[in-house]
Amino acid sequence: MAALQTINIKENKKTLAALLRWSTQASKPRIKMLLAILRGVTSTQDLVHETRSNRDTIRNWKSTYTRQGITGLIEETRGRKKSITVEKDKLVLRANRNYCDNNLTN
Numbered sequence: 059m060a061a062l063q064t065i066n067i068k069e070n071k072k073t074l075a076a077l078l079r080w081s082t083q084a085s086k087p088r089i090k091m092l093l094a095i096l097r098g099v100t101s102t103q104d105l106v107h108e109t110r111s112n113r114d115t116i117r118n119w120k121s122t123y124t125r126q127g128i129t130g131l132i133e134e135t136r137g138r139k140k141s142i143t144v145e146k147d148k149l150v151l152r153a154n155r156n157y158c159d160n161n162l163t164n
Contacts, residue, residue, distance in 0.1 A: 065120050067096050069128055077132070085132045087111055088119050092128075 069077075071093065078089045087109040094108045105116045123131045 063102075063117060063120050064100065065095065065124050067092050071096055077128070081132060088123075088131050091116065091119055092123070092131075 067074075069092070074089055074093050074096070078086060078093070081089055091105050091109050091111075094105055099105060099108065102113055102116050105111075106113055109116065111119075119131060
């Protein structure tokens with residue numbers, strides 16, 4: 059059986075409740091996890107049930123919170139990271155626009 063991963067929540071219930079109201083859809087389950095921990099829920103299985111996530115996700119969120127705090131937990135994105143930078147994206151768009159301007163004019 060895996061060891062219980064406990065974390066110390068630095069924010070109070072009122073702060074987390076306010077964050078929950080104004081957070082993105084992706085951040086809501088993460089904040090719900092922190093609120094549940096503040097209420098005394100320690101079981102990963104119970105946290106899975108309350109957040110409708112899976113065990114690995116709960117473990118990842120706990121690790122992220124421990125390393126980076128609430129900011130890291132909320133700002134963490136879902137899925138794969140974007141492989142193209144904004145600068146490269148702008149260059150591609152500019153090149154496409156120039157191509158269209160040069161080749162599609164009457």
